[in-house]
Amino acid sequence: MTGVPTVLDERFRAAAAASGDLDVAYDLLDDTPVGPLLVGVSDRGLCRVGFDPEPEAELERLARSFGPRVLRTPRALDRVRLELDEYFAGRRHAFDLELDLRATPEFHRRVLEELTRVEYGHTTTYGALALQVGAPRAARAVGTVMNRNPLPIVLPCHRVVGANGSLTGYGGGLDRKEWLLRLEGAIL
């Protein structure tokens, strides 16, 4: 796309966001402290936070889960961008956003819901989380849920660590997990 003047392109995207006809409005945040993020909202709320986005693959996934009317509309993400900026600056400890988890399987939703009780600056373990959702033997399954978390950072899977205190794993890479926990003061 080269020939459409920026002002015309931006005007269309803003009008599309205002039309209410989008399944998902998304934006790419290029310069966060944890690298580039793709964030998406549906009419129900935040539906995607993705690390290192490969836009085409991400957009195909969003289209499959929420419908094909997926468009980059920065303005529709103003609130999300603001809350993330505040979080990265250490000024926000909890997100105040509606979430859309309709594309997430039921067990995953239960675990993610339980995860929201783990507060800023604290950690829990895979086993403890499994116990809390009434599936004490499902620590490994809980690990899978964390790995497939559609809303990392906002749903704080970085606060889940191994029973021996090791960071274990992170969908966005261990460096990011460590950075986030350091930001929150959970590790020194």
Next chain:
Amino acid sequence: MARTGIPPFELFYEAHSDEVLAFLRRRAGRARADDLFQETFLRALRAYGRLEHGEHLRAWVLTIAANAIVDAARRERPTVELPAEPAGEDMRPAVEELAPLTDDLPPKERAAVVLRYGYDLDYDEIGAALGSNEQAARQAASAGVRRLRKEKESR
């Protein structure tokens, strides 16, 4: 939920916005093209969730653009003046007469006939719109016309 072959709207928009804007500028002038550009893609967005498949999206969006031009012309000019206008200058009568006749044609032939005789596009433009080439567009249009003649004779 996702139907086969329908790309996310962003990719569809990125693939066709240049061509749609160029088409609108050519057909409606630079001054009108900006508004028509937004109108075209908002209409496309509205209809996009109801698409059954992802074929001929170029022809589809160029048809929407052509319709947007016609509708804008209709808004600007009072209807009573229409009959007095010389044929060919305004594309509306041609399209309105033609469109219902072509309902039963196969999609590619229908698109070629309507874009050629309804909207007066050149064959290379139609070829581009259909994702093929000038020669294929010419063949599709003439196949469509032959089929229409045959249907007319058999009635």
